[in-house]
Structures are given as structure tokens and as C-alpha cells.
Amino acid sequence: xxxxxxxxxxxxxxxxxxxxxxxxxxxxxxxxxxxxxxxxxxxxxxxxxxxxxxxxxxxxxxxxxxxxxxxxxxxxxxxxxxxxxxxxxxxxxxxxxxxxxxxxxxxxxxxxxxxxxxxxxxxxxxxxxxxxxxxxxxxxxxxxxxxxxxxxxxxxxxxxxxx
Amino acid sequence: xxxxxxxxxxxxxxxxxxxxxxxxxxxxxxxxxxxxxxxxxxxxxxxxxxxxxxxxxxxxxxxxxxxxxxxxxxxxxxxxxxxxxxxxxxxxxxxxxxxxxxxxxxxxxxxxxxxxxxxxxxxxxxxxxxxxxxxxxxxxxxxxxxxxxxxxxxxxxxxxxxxxxxxxxxxxxxxxxxxxxxxxxxxxxxxxxxxxxxxxxxxxxxxxxxxxxxxxxxxxxxxxxxxxxxxxxxxxxxxxxxxxxxxxxxxxxxxxxxxxxxxxxxxxxxxxxxxxxxxxxxxxxxxxxxxxxxxxxxxxxxxxxxxxxxxxxxxxxxxxxxxxxxxxxxxxxxxxxxxxxxxxxxxxxxxxxxxxxxxxxxxxxxxxxxxxxxxxxxxxxxxxxxxxxxxxxxxxxxxxxxxxxxxxxxxxxxxxxxxxxxxxxxxxxxxxxxxxxxxxxxxxxxxxxxxxxxxxxxxxxxxxxxxxxxxxxxxxxxxxxxxxxxxxxxxxxxxxxxxxxxxxxxxxxxxxxxxxxxxxxxxxxxxxxxxxxxxxxxxxxxxxxxxxxxxxxxxxxxxxxxxx
Ligand SMILES: Cc1ncc(C[n+]2csc(CCOP(=O)(O)OP(=O)(O)O)c2C)c(N)n1
Numbered sequence: 208x209x210x211x212x213x214x215x216x217x218x219x220x221x222x223x224x225x226x227x228x229x230x231x232x233x234x235x236x237x238x239x240x241x242x243x244x245x246x247x248x249x250x251x252x253x254x255x256x257x258x259x260x261x262x263x264x265x266x267x268x269x270x271x272x273x274x275x276x277x278x279x280x281x282x283x284x285x286x287x288x289x290x291x292x293x294x295x296x297x298x299x300x301x302x303x304x305x306x307x308x309x310x311x312x313x314x315x316x317x318x319x320x321x322x323x324x325x326x327x328x329x330x331x332x333x334x335x336x337x338x339x340x341x342x343x344x345x346x347x348x349x350x351x352x353x354x355x356x357x358x359x360x361x362x363x364x365x366x367x368x369x370x
Numbered sequence: 371x372x373x374x375x376x377x378x379x380x381x382x383x384x385x386x387x388x389x390x391x392x393x394x395x396x397x398x399x400x401x402x403x404x405x406x407x408x409x410x411x412x413x414x415x416x417x418x419x420x421x422x423x424x425x426x427x428x429x430x431x432x433x434x435x436x437x438x439x440x441x442x443x444x445x446x447x448x449x450x451x452x453x454x455x456x457x458x459x460x461x462x463x464x465x466x467x468x469x470x471x472x473x474x475x476x477x478x479x480x481x482x483x484x485x486x487x488x489x490x491x492x493x494x495x496x497x498x499x500x501x502x503x504x505x506x507x508x509x510x511x512x513x514x515x516x517x518x519x520x521x522x523x524x525x526x527x528x529x530x531x532x533x534x535x536x537x538x539x540x541x542x543x544x545x546x547x548x549x550x551x552x553x554x555x556x557x558x559x560x561x562x563x564x565x566x567x568x569x570x571x572x573x574x575x576x577x578x579x580x581x582x583x584x585x586x587x588x589x590x591x592x593x594x595x596x597x598x599x600x601x602x603x604x605x606x607x608x609x610x611x612x613x614x615x616x617x618x619x620x621x622x623x624x625x626x627x628x629x630x631x632x633x634x635x636x637x638x639x640x641x642x643x644x645x646x647x648x649x650x651x652x653x654x655x656x657x658x659x660x661x662x663x664x665x666x667x668x669x670x671x672x673x674x675x676x677x678x679x680x681x682x683x684x685x686x687x688x689x690x691x692x693x694x695x696x697x698x699x700x701x702x703x704x705x706x707x708x709x710x711x712x713x714x715x716x717x718x719x720x721x722x723x724x725x726x727x728x729x730x731x732x733x734x735x736x737x738x739x740x741x742x743x744x745x746x747x748x749x750x751x752x753x754x755x756x757x758x759x760x761x762x763x764x765x766x767x768x769x770x771x772x773x774x775x776x777x778x779x780x781x782x783x784x785x786x787x788x789x790x791x792x793x794x795x796x797x798x799x800x801x802x803x804x805x806x807x808x809x810x811x812x813x814x815x816x817x818x819x820x821x822x823x824x825x826x827x828x829x830x831x832x833x834x835x836x837x838x839x840x841x842x843x844x845x846x847x848x849x850x851x852x853x854x855x856x857x858x859x860x861x862x863x864x865x866x867x868x869x870x871x872x873x874x875x876x877x878x879x880x881x882x883x884x885x886x887x888x889x890x891x892x893x894x895x896x897x898x899x900x901x902x903x904x905x906x907x908x909x910x911x912x913x914x915x916x917x918x919x920x921x922x923x924x925x926x927x928x929x930x931x932x933x934x
Contacts, residue, residue, distance in 0.1 A: 217551055221488060221500070232493050262678070269675035275497040275517060278551040370550065 209238070210264050211283040211290065211360050213368050214253040214271060218244055222276040226253065229274065235259065235267050239292075239357030250278065250370065254359050278370055287363040293330065294338045295320075296345070297352040300327040304349050315341045326351065375504045375535040376405040379468065382511035384411045385543045388439050390430065390802060391415070392423040396443025397483060398470025401535040406441075415802065415831060418823035420447050422795040424454020425821065428463050429796030430803045432782045433757055435588055437464040437518050438799065444470040445483030448529075449490065453789060455525050456494035460786025461609060462586055464523035466514050467491075473533040474502055487529045496524030504537040512544045521554025522673040523586055554672065558689035558697060566644075566668045566685045567701045573642035574713035575664075575720075576602040579625065579654075582609030582785070583647015583671060585778040589692035590614070593646065596695050599702055600709055603721055605633040607648050608770055609785045616774035617754070622721060623730075626654040627922045628767040631729035631931055632721055634922065637662055638929035639720070645669045645683075647691045649676045651786070660927030670694050729920045729933055730771055738913040739888050741765060741840045744895075745772035748810065748838060751895040756808040757800045759783065761793035761817030764846035767918045769812040791820030797835040798828055808836070808899065815841040815909075816865050825878035828905050836898050837907045839871060842914045850917050854932075855924075875907035884909045 216222045223242055230237050238256040245252045257267060264282070271277055283290075298308050300322070312319055312329050315337065321328035331341050335358060342350060362368065373381065379402055383391065392415045395403045406414050417423040420442045427438025438458075442451050448469040458465045472481040488500045497517050499510045510528060518526040570576065578600070584593045590613045597604045597614055604614045605625040614621055623630030625637055634656075637643070643665040648654070655661040658680055669676075669683040670691060677686045687694055732742045745768050748756070758773055759782040760766040766783055775781045782800060784792040797811040811818075818839055828835065840846075848863040872882030881904045885894045891910065898906035920931040 221492075224489070225492065228492055262682075266675065266679060269677075273673070273675050275549070275552050 209258045212255045212280055213283050213360060214280040215278045215368060216251050216253060217276040217278060218249050218251045219276055225274050225276055229270055233270060241357040241359055256358050279368060281368050283360045286366060288360050289363060290334050290358055290360045291332055292335050292338055292358045293332050293356045295354040296329045296350060298327050298329060298345055299349040301325050308345055311344050372538040373541045375507055375537050376401040378507050378541050380405050380409060380412060381541055382508055382543060386515050388412055391439045391441050392417055392426045393441030394420050394423055394447060396447050396470060398444035398472060398532045399441060417827050420450035421454050421791060422821050422824045424451050425792050425795035426799035427465055428454060428458045429759055429782055429799030431463050431465055433779050433800040434803045437466055437515060440467040442469055444472055445485050448485055448487040452490060455491055457784050457787045457789040457792060458525040459494045461582060462523050464518040465525040466518050467525060467527045469527060469529045471529045471531040474531045491527045495527050498527035500529045501534055504534050504539040507534060508541060508543050512547050516547045517552060555688050556690045556693050558687040558694035562685060562687045563694060563697045564701060566687060567698060569642055569666055569668055569685055570644060571707045571709060574710055575639060575641040575717045577636050577640040578602050578604045578644045579648055580610045580613050580646040581607040581648025584610055584613040584691050587691040589695060590778045592692055592695045596699055599699060601714060603636055607654055611770060611781045612775035612778040615776040617776055624770055628918050631727050631920050632724035634928040634931055635724045636721055640665050643667045647671060650681045656922045656928050657925050731934060736913060739891060739910055741768050741912045741916055742772055743888060744840060744891055744910050745769055747892050747895055749773045751899055752808050756810045759793045759796040759800060759811045761813040762788045762790045763814045763817060764918050765812050765814045765840040790817040794818060794821050795824045798824060798833045801833040801835050810836045810838055812838045814846060815839055815868055816845045825880060829879040834903050834905050839909045840912050841909050842912045844914060871907055871909040880905040880907055882907045886911045
């Protein structure tokens with residue numbers, strides 16, 4: 208099962224490598240990982256997407272929690288939450304594609320943020336599935352370059368992860 | 371008043387009550403050495419190899435429960451220390467290792483003797499720090515000792531660049547420390563403890579299985595009380611020996627790959643397993659699919675990640691062994707319910723039948739020296755009171771099987787990592803901490819050579835430990851596996867070109883003895899022990915093809931032991 212971990216960790220040099228090192232050393236997989244400072248500059252927020260059986264996920268939670276730099280963590284996928292990912296796509300924009308990609312961008316509520324004679328650069332936000340669907344709709348032949356941020360997530364309602 | 375970084379560091383050690391530092395100098399730590407040299411509070415023990423420093427500090431910590439402290443230089447000093455750091459990590463031993471580092475401005479430039487010590491040690495430490503600013507030095511040292519010694523203990527590395535040791539700053543050592551990201555549990559959850567009690571008292575075929583956690587938490591007394599209160603059979607892991615008296619009939623011996631038949635059969639057939647400060651290591655469980663098929667399991671451990679890691683647990687309790695067992699003992703005493711006497715008597719009858727197989731028997735009439743016999747005699751001659759360190763191999767298992775430890779901290783070996791070379795330096799660390807105690811290193815001719823250089827340290831600091839070398843001419847444990855599982859193809863396990871250990875000991879300034887006949891074993895041991903102020907190296911020429919029995923072969927269950 209796919210799961211999303213939200214982790215608050217000390218904003219110390221090396222903290223990221225402790226988490227990443229733990230995953231590789233213990234053979235856990237990382238589908239995506241994003242990290243950036245929070246409103247409190249002493250803390251970083253990491254969102255990590257992984258997968259595994261319930262037992263494996265439980266071990267992952269315990270092992271991550273055991274890292275001295277980790278202040279708090281939750282399994283976002285355990286309760287109501289919102290997932291978002293940002294993607295920048297450079298596409299072909301000649302001939303039919305010029306109209307078609309624009310039309311798709313509208314349907315997906317994406318934005319074309321850069322244009323030249325032969326290409327568009329499109330910004331798409333949404334769940335991972337939505338981004339996948341956009342790429343599929345545009346078609347591999349039209350896609351030149353893809354940059355994805357990896358997933359970010361947050362709990363719904365007053366469900367907050369803070370110190 | 372402002373102090374240099376080196377002075378601050380030494381003051382921190384003093385504040386922590388550190389009496390001994392094991393180390394080896396080099397460019398990056400010269401300022402620290404210069405400062406150490408100018409004071410008398412903290413003694414420095416010069417080892418002969420950084421691996422020796424880590425094992426000595428480790429032995430010191432295991433015997434006393436106090437953190438072992440190591441000081442090494444950058445680059446090769448740090449890399450040489452890694453084996454010892456990993457050894458301590460696997461067995462949860464509190465240590466603080468100070469590694470020198472190139473100056474902050476040179477970090478990342480492939481400077482002379484630069485390695486990324488924090489990166490290299492990260493997977494084998496409880497935590498590590500790089501001190502980039504002298505302002506953080508004292509606080510970091512405080513954190514290092516705090517993290518190393520609390521919760522599930524472990525080694526902590528503090529990497530100190532050379533310029534930080536010469537910078538100046540006011541010294542203030544924090545009295546207390548709070549870390550928002552590190553709050554180890556202590557007391558167990560009352561509801562869980564109550565559930566555990568219910569399960570424990572309802573057992574008809576119980577087993578108590580305890581590990582190194584009881585020793586590390588200094589909880590052998592409350593643990594023994596718990597065992598006596600219930601009267602259930604007790605088995606210890608390799609790391610847990612001595613937590614319950616080894617000579618007590620309630621003790622069924624060590625469990626696991628080379629544990630006793632009765633302990634392993636008891637595990638296999640039990641209906642309630644009470645695991646305390648143990649981590650279900652693969653050398654204990656055998657094939658995990660076949661492990662304790664009939665048991666409900668209570669698991670008490672301070673480290674949540676040890677619980678349900680490989681084996682599903684019915685009642686997990688996160689907490690320190692001592693406080694949890696105190697809670698549990700109180701509840702059991704106050705409870706109306708008592709263990710089922712009749713069922714328990716039946717169970718003990720079964721266990722005694724298993725015990726009657728006498729699984730540790732060996733050929734006592736042999737013309738060759740049997741290693742088991744040497745261990746039995748060592749036990750007798752030392753009155754069972756010695757601190758015994760060991761290396762890794764058959765001799766380690768024989769020591770664990772035949773030396774009956776009645777008290778904790780007396781049995782000091784590398785269980786988790788299985789590090790050959792551990793025994794001698796660890797013995798020196800123990801002797802330094804406890805000069806009035808008898809300290810014996812049980813070793814093999816292959817292992818001892820891995821850190822033989824420390825014989826020199828022993829001479830310099832007058833550490834008269836006794837070395838019992840069970841010399842079978844083979845890497846015995848490797849040979850045994852090759853005999854059993856590789857049709858006796860003894861690839862590279864014969865120790866050719868061995869030194870003359872008597873002369874070798876003598877050349878290091880010690881006493882050497884070579885013992886070749888069974889009839890000379892006792893006399894030699896007595897003679898050696900009587901030489902109170904000399905290190906005596908006893909080279910026992912033992913039966914070259916003796917095997918460690920019984921044995922759970924890899925992949926088998928606990929009820930599938932190979933007997934003699
Ligand atoms: C540093 C290290 N290298 C290799 C091993 C693998 N190993 C385990 S036991 C053993 C043989 C030990 O031989 P010896 O010290 O003579 O002891 P014996 O088994 O003969 O009692 C070896 C090579 C190890 N445990 N540690």
C-alpha cells in the first residue's frame with residue numbers, strides 16, 4: 208500500500224541524509240521526497256511517499272521516529288488529507304499540438320507559463336494521478352521534458368502537524 | 371574567561387565525570403592532546419590501533435555501565451575506529467567518540483586526512499554531530515553524553531574540526547538538557563502492563579526470554595525478583611547472560627543457535643513467551659516462520675522499533691525494563707490470581723526431560739585438550755567471579771555455555787556485530803575500570819591476532835589480564851560450518867604460519883605459557899591466576915576438530931537442533 212509520511216525535522220545539516228540513508232539502509236522504497244523549511248526556521252517539513260505492507264509501514268514509522276533529528280511525524284494517509292504536486296512540462300507546440308495542448312491545459316486547469324514558436328511550458332498542479340493523466344493526454348510524442356516536485360500533503364480541517 | 375575549544379572539550383569530559391579516555395593522536399587532535407597533557411583529571415590511555423581504543427572503551431562501558439570515551443584523529447583515525455563504533459552500536463553500548471576533523475575552511479576540499487566522519491559513521495551510531503562553531507561545542511558534548519546514555523544506549527560521534535579546538539569561547543556546561551526531538555520512554559503504559567499480567571498469569575507453559583536490555587538497564591535484581599515470583603523457566607540471550615543467576619535451576623541456559631536443547635525446546639513449545647529487553651535476533655529465533663508457533667508473546671523493550679520488527683507481538687510494552695518490571699511485580703503481588711501450579715509442574719517435568727539429554731556433554735576421556743574442559747576449569751579456578759571477555763568464534767560459544775555467570779556485566783562479547791579482535795582490548799578496558807577484579811579474555815588463535823598489538827598497551831598501563839587462547843589451529847567456527855555445510859572443504863580456514871604465542875607474549879613483556887595435555891590445564895590456570903600483577907598468555911593446544919553443540923542449523927526451527 209502506498210503511504211505518505213509527513214515529518215517535522217530539525218533544520219540541521221545532514222538531517223535529510225539521515226532519513227534518506229535510513230530508507231536505503233533498510234531497503235524501504237522512496238517514491239518521492241520533498242523537503243523545505245517551515246514558518247519556524249528551525250524546522251523542516253518533509254513529505255515522503257513510500258509503499259509497503261502494514262508491518263513495513265509500522266516499522267518505517269518507528270525507525271524514522273527513532274532518528275534523533277526527527278521531532279514529529281504522522282502517516283497522512285491514515286486520515287483525511289489533501290495531496291498536491293506541481294509539474295512543469297515542456298511540450299511540442301507545432302501544428303495540431305499547438306491547439307490541442309492548449310485545450311488540454313484548459314481542461315486540466317493548467318497554465319501555460321512560457322511560449323515560443325515550437326514549444327509550450329505548462330504548469331500543472333494536482334494529485335499525482337491528475338499529473339499522470341495530463342501527461343497521458345498530451346501524449347509521449349509531444350512531451351519534451353517533465354519536472355515534478357514530488358508530493359506535498361496536509362491534513363484536512365484542524366488536523367495539524369506542528370510542534 | 372574564554373577557553374580554547376580543546377580546553378572546553380576537556381572540561382566537558384571532566385563535568386561528565388569521565389576518568390579515562392582511550393585514544394591515539396594525530397594532526398587534527400594535537401590541540402586536544404596538548405590540553406589533556408596539561409591536566410590530571412582525565413587520564414588518557416594510548417592504545418596501539420584506533421580499533422583497540424573503541425573496543426577498550428566499549429569493554430569499560432559494558433563492565434561499569436558508564437559511557438566509554440574515545441579520542442581519535444581525522445581520516446584514518448576515524449576510519450580505524452568504525453569497526454569498534456559499529457560493534458558498540460549493534461550491542462547498544464553507550465560511548466562518546468570524539469574524532470578530529472580538518473579545519474572548517476578545508477572541509478570538502480579533499481584535504482590531507484579528511485574523511486566525512488559524520489557520513490561514514492551515520493549508519494552505525496545512535497547519533498552524530500559535526501561541531502562547526504565553538505559556540506556549540508559544550509552544548510553538543512552535553513547532548514552527546516545525554517543521547518549515548520539514555521533510552522536505548524548507543525555510540526555517539528562528535529566530529530571536531532581543528533580550528534574549533536583553537537578558537538576561544540566562554541565555557542558554560544549546561545546542567546540539564548532538553549531535546550524536543552528526543553524523549554525516550556521510561557514507564558510502561560499501565561493498561562498494557564495489566565494486559566501483560568493477565569496473559570502471564572494465565573500461562574500453562576511459559577518461558578521468560580531476556581536479553582541485553584536487562585543488563586544495560588541495570589535491572590537484574592528486579593528481573594530476578596520477577597522470575598522468582600513466577601517460578602517460570604528463564605532463558606537468556608548471549609547478551610543477557612548473568613541477568614539471572616546462571617547456576618540457578620530455574621535457569622535453562624542460553625537460547626538460540628548454540629543455546630541449550632531445553633531452552634530452545636521450551637521456546638518452541640511454550641504457550642506464553644515473555645520477552646524482556648531482547649530483540650528476536652535471527653541467531654535466537656532460527657527460522658522465523660517456525661518460531662514459537664504456539665505462543666502468545668509479551669514484549670517489553672525501550673525501543674519501539676525493536677517491537678514487532680520480525681516477530682508479531684500480542685502485548686507490546688514500550689518502556690525501560692526496570693520501571694516496567696517494577697510495575698508488573700507490584701501488580702502480580704497484588705493480584706488474586708496465581709500461576710497455575712499444576713500446569714507449571716507438568717511443564718517443568720517436560721523441561722527436565724529435555725534437560726536430561728545433557729546437550730552440552732563432551733568427551734571427557736579425550737587425550738586432547740577439550741576446549742569445553744578449559745572453560746569448565748576456568749570457571750572453577752576463578753570461582754565463577756571473573757569478568758570474561760571474548761572474541762568471536764567457537765571459543766565465544768564455549769565460554770557462553772560453560773562459564774556460568776551469576777551476575778550481569780561479567781560476560782563481555784560482541785554479540786550483534788560478531789567482531790573478531792574485540793576480546794583483548796575490551797579486557798584492557800574492563801581491567802582499567804575494575805583493577806581489583808580478575809579479567810580473562812577467552813579467544814582463538816585467529817581472533818587474537820586481529821588486535822594483538824594491544825599487548826603493548828597492557829604493558830604500558832600495567833593491566834594484568836589473563837588471555838586464554840583456545841588454539842585449535844583453525845578458524846574453528848568457519849571450519850565447523852565448512853564441515854557441516856560444505857562437505858569438509860576447509861577453504862582458507864586453516865591458520866598456517868601461526869606465531870609462537872609464548873615467545874610473542876614474552877616479546878611484549880608478558881608471561882607466555884603453552885599447555886598441551888589435559889592434565890596440565892588446571893595447574894596452568896591456577897599458576898596464571900596466581901600471577902596477580904602479570905599479563906599471562908595461555909596458549910591451550912586444543913582438539914582441532916571439536917565442534918560447538920548443540921546447533922540450530924541455518925533455516926531450521928528451534929526444535930530442530932543438531933545434538934552431539
Ligand atoms: C572481523 C571478522 N572477520 C571475520 C569474521 C568471520 N568469522 C567468524 S568466527 C571466525 C573464526 C574465528 O576463529 P578463532 O578466533 O580461531 O576462533 P575459533 O572459532 O577457532 O574458536 C571468523 C573468521 C568475524 N566474525 N569477524
